[in-house]
Amino acid sequence: MPERSGPSRLCVRGGTVVDERGERRADVLVEDGIVVAVEEAIEVPAGTRVLDASGCAVSPGLVDLHAHLREPGREDAETVETGARAAALGGYSAILAMPNTEPATDSAAAVRTLLALGAGACTEVAVAGAITLGRAGERLAPLAEMAELGVRLFTDDGRGVQHAGLMRRALEYARPLGVVLAEHCEDEELAAGGFMHEGEWSSRLGIPGQPALAEEAMVARDIALVRLTGSPLHFLHLSTARSVALVRAARGEGLPVTAEVTPHHLSLTDAEVASYDPVFKVNPPLRTAQDVLGVRAGLLDGTIDAVATDHAPHRSDTKDEPFDSAPPGMVGLETALAVAYGALCLTGDGAASGLGSWSVPDPDGAERSPATLTQLFAWLSWKPARIAGLDARSGQGGPIAPGSIAHLCAFDLSARWKVDPSRSASRSRNTPFAGRELVGRVRHTVVRGEAVVVDGEAQR
Amino acid sequence: MSGRDLLSIADLGREGIVDVLKLADSFAEVSEREIPKVPALRGKTVATVFFESSTRTRLSFETAAKRLSADTMTFTAATSSLSKGESLRDTVETLDAMGVDAMIVRHACAGAPKQVARWVRAAVVNAGDGQHEHPTQALLDCFTLREALASRAGVEPADDLSGVRIAIVGDVAHSRVARSCVLAYGALGASVTLVGPPTLLPATTAGWGVEVSNDLDEVLAEVDVVYLLRLQSERLEESLIPSLGEYSERYGLTRDRARRLRPELLVMHPGPMIRGVEIDDEVADSPRCLVTRQVRNGVAVRMAVLFRLLTLGDRKASDDGQERRSA
Numbered sequence: 001m002p003e004r005s006g007p008s009r010l011c012v013r014g015g016t017v018v019d020e021r022g023e024r025r026a027d028v029l030v031e032d033g034i035v036v037a038v039e040e041a042i043e044v045p046a047g048t049r050v051l052d053a054s055g056c057a058v059s060p061g062l063v064d065l066h067a068h069l070r071e072p073g074r075e076d077a078e079t080v081e082t083g084a085r086a087a088a089l090g091g092y093s094a095i096l097a098m099p100n101t102e103p104a105t106d107s108a109a110a111v112r113t114l115l116a117l118g119a120g121a122c123t124e125v126a127v128a129g130a131i132t133l134g135r136a137g138e139r140l141a142p143l144a145e146m147a148e149l150g151v152r153l154f155t156d157d158g159r160g161v162q163h164a165g166l167m168r169r170a171l172e173y174a175r176p177l178g179v180v181l182a183e184h185c186e187d188e189e190l191a192a193g194g195f196m197h198e199g200e201w202s203s204r205l206g207i208p209g210q211p212a213l214a215e216e217a218m219v220a221r222d223i224a225l226v227r228l229t230g231s232p233l234h235f236l237h238l239s240t241a242r243s244v245a246l247v248r249a250a251r252g253e254g255l256p257v258t259a260e261v262t263p264h265h266l267s268l269t270d271a272e273v274a275s276y277d278p279v280f281k282v283n284p285p286l287r288t289a290q291d292v293l294g295v296r297a298g299l300l301d302g303t304i305d306a307v308a309t310d311h312a313p314h315r316s317d318t319k320d321e322p323f324d325s326a327p328p329g330m331v332g333l334e335t336a337l338a339v340a341y342g343a344l345c346l347t348g349d350g351a352a353s354g355l356g357s358w359s360v361p362d363p364d365g366a367e368r369s370p371a372t373l374t375q376l377f378a379w380l381s382w383k384p385a386r387i388a389g390l391d392a393r394s395g396q397g398g399p400i401a402p403g404s405i406a407h408l409c410a411f412d413l414s415a416r417w418k419v420d421p422s423r424s425a426s427r428s429r430n431t432p433f434a435g436r437e438l439v440g441r442v443r444h445t446v447v448r449g450e451a452v453v454v455d456g457e458a459q460r
Numbered sequence: 461m462s463g464r465d466l467l468s469i470a471d472l473g474r475e476g477i478v479d480v481l482k483l484a485d486s487f488a489e490v491s492e493r494e495i496p497k498v499p500a501l502r503g504k505t506v507a508t509v510f511f512e513s514s515t516r517t518r519l520s521f522e523t524a525a526k527r528l529s530a531d532t533m534t535f536t537a538a539t540s541s542l543s544k545g546e547s548l549r550d551t552v553e554t555l556d557a558m559g560v561d562a563m564i565v566r567h568a569c570a571g572a573p574k575q576v577a578r579w580v581r582a583a584v585v586n587a588g589d590g591q592h593e594h595p596t597q598a599l600l601d602c603f604t605l606r607e608a609l610a611s612r613a614g615v616e617p618a619d620d621l622s623g624v625r626i627a628i629v630g631d632v633a634h635s636r637v638a639r640s641c642v643l644a645y646g647a648l649g650a651s652v653t654l655v656g657p658p659t660l661l662p663a664t665t666a667g668w669g670v671e672v673s674n675d676l677d678e679v680l681a682e683v684d685v686v687y688l689l690r691l692q693s694e695r696l697e698e699s700l701i702p703s704l705g706e707y708s709e710r711y712g713l714t715r716d717r718a719r720r721l722r723p724e725l726l727v728m729h730p731g732p733m734i735r736g737v738e739i740d741d742e743v744a745d746s747p748r749c750l751v752t753r754q755v756r757n758g759v760a761v762r763m764a765v766l767f768r769l770l771t772l773g774d775r776k777a778s779d780d781g782q783e784r785r786s787a
Contacts, residue, residue, distance in 0.1 A: 206592030276571025320549035322569030
């Protein structure tokens with residue numbers, strides 16, 4: 001331990017710094033939680049803890065807009081503490097806790113409880129509130145009261161707000177609060193009884209499907225409501241090519257909409273369900289290869305702002321049930337960055353991507369220029385930080401410059417590793433990437449100057 | 461047969477199907493004997509594991525197992541510990557631990573037998589899973605059809621059904637029988653047309669190798685066999701059809717329609733038949749209707765399936781199943 005008398009110093013050495021300003025070779029020196037120097041070959045004062053970042057991209061800490069931490073209510077599946085630890089291992093310095101807990105985060109008291117739980121966690125835990133009481137979609141939750149405690153994003157995630165009239169009022173009411181509503185787009189009547197994407201695979205497998213339209217109809221409705229109310233709206237986990245096209249047109253119109261996509265929708269298709277393994281059951285469901293290409297294109301052209309995990313832990317035994325009756329959801333915090341890196345930065349070269357035979361090829365072998373590291377970290381760090389309002393509040397999302405709060409992720413770009421669910425820090429094991437080899441692994445994570453992950457090991 | 465399970469007709473392929481049909485020929489002969497029993501599976505234990513009620517399929521499998529001298533065990537969800545919240549996996553692993561050689565699994569959810577096969581050492585036979593498949597039904601249908609066509613022509617049964625035109629009529633979307641029949645008939649060279657209102661047909665039949673029609677009368681003029689599917693009353697509540705009467709009028713083998721049928725046209729149904737909806741009494745009881753033969757052949761075909769699974773091929777390797785995800 002460094003002596004208490006002097007400042008606590010940390011140097012992330014030998015990596016390539018990647019932030020909104022671009023990429024450059026630099027070491028990062030941190031003193032008492034604040035970045036004090038970003039230069040090549042810094043000569044560190046004695047007593048400085050040095051973290052080797054050679055071969056790594058050193059980015060601002062990742063920010064997840066979409067984590068289900070299950071506490072309170074389902075602590076058997078995840079807690080704030082275990083979810084935050086999994087997040088740190090995945091390179092995250094901040095996560096947004098979704099409100100579909102039991103009870104739902106739909107009151108100031110519930111927000112305070114979660115903030116208190118998050119205070120001791122190894123990443124920043126921000127809280128998302130529910131739009132409606134109990135997420136029942138009937139009566140407005142006290143948005144202003146929760147906003148006063150710092151809640152910046154509201155959603156009934158797990159469900160969409162089914163009634164258009166209520167969603168309109170929610171958007172109007174939220175407008176002066178400086179917050180953003182976020183929608184899980186799923187028309188429950190159109191989706192009713194469907195457990196996977198409706199199409200060739202559902203028809204063949206005999207699993208009732210839900211049409212892509214169940215998502216797209218609500219995206220279209222909500223865009224019209226944003227046009228009417230002028231309030232900002234964030235689209236959670238977009239999964240179809242048409243949803244992306246709708247949002248692209250809305251942005252073209254100048255409407256204040258933002259959107260996210262999950263790592264699994266960037267990398268997996270409904271063909272996975274042929275195994276009938278419920279680990280591939282998720283909402284929105286895995287879609288077709290065309291949809292995977294559609295959401296990738298949405299990121300590349302700026303229609304989609306962020307990659308968000310939709311980390312949804314479930315106890316193993318709930319996935320030991322038939323596909324129909326198993327709960328939907330996948331864990332994702334520990335694999336998100338590597339999966340996104342493989343799907344977005346390494347495409348065009350299947351062998352190098354690490355995605356191997358399960359990667360979705362570009363149609364007709366078309367050459368698509370892969371994303372840059374700056375784009376990748378924009379989607380995983382500073383853009384989501386801005387959507388959640390965590391840039392201004394706690395310096396999430398960088399840039400990595402003297403004076404900024406030290407939230408850092410060092411990502412080893414060439415490490416190959418096999419996903420082993422039994423080694424996960426999450427309380428749940430439901431990863432669709434179990435047993436697959438990924439390229440790129442988080443080596444260190446620094447949160448407010450504290451090295452919470454060093455050499456791939458959680459420090460607390 | 462690929463592996464030690466029969467989960468889908470696709471596991472068999474054309475060769476496997478033909479093999480089962482030929483074996484079933486000899487087991488059909490056994491069933492005719494005064495003591496219809498052979499010692500082929502003495503010492504083996506066959507468990508019927510039914511999470512969805514079905515008396516006829518269960519009895520057919522149990523009869524088949526007994527005629528092969530296997531010991532039988534019966535597990536049904538109603539008498540199980542499932543109501544106590546035990547997972548599917550724990551339930552079947554418990555049964556497996558008792559030393560069962562084959563599990564005949566029926567479940568209301570598609571894919572459940574495939575999951576079970578990953579978890580247990582026993583060979584697994586899919587006895588119907590949700591809206592997915594019912595492979596032994598399709599096999600006994602192929603057997604019955606091939607036998608009927610041969611006896612009419614006065615020849616030995618052919619290996620395949622090439623050139624035979626078959627219409628599968630009704631609620632294809634929700635039918636596990638239809639999915640298995642499409643695969644089996646197709647593998648044997650028959651041409652298949654699916655007939656029904658769009659609400660009862662699958663979202664897409666891309667890759668199925670079938671024709672699709674909404675007009676039964678048009679199709680009847682062109683096929684050799686009409687395979688009727690059962691219509692469940694839930695389809696009314698889901699607004700997939702307006703009324704049983706309208707369904708019957710358009711897609712049932714009504715008396716009127718029956719009188720216009722070519723004499724050589726054959727009628728099949730997996731049962732249970734709803735007389736007056738899918739099929740009129742007059743058709744159901746006519747010689748062109750093969751329903752009783754389908755049921756009788758079910759035993760011989762299931763004997764063939766069990767015999768093949770339990771006497772041929774290697775024992776399932778212990779690491780065949782997926783490693784249990786640690787809790």
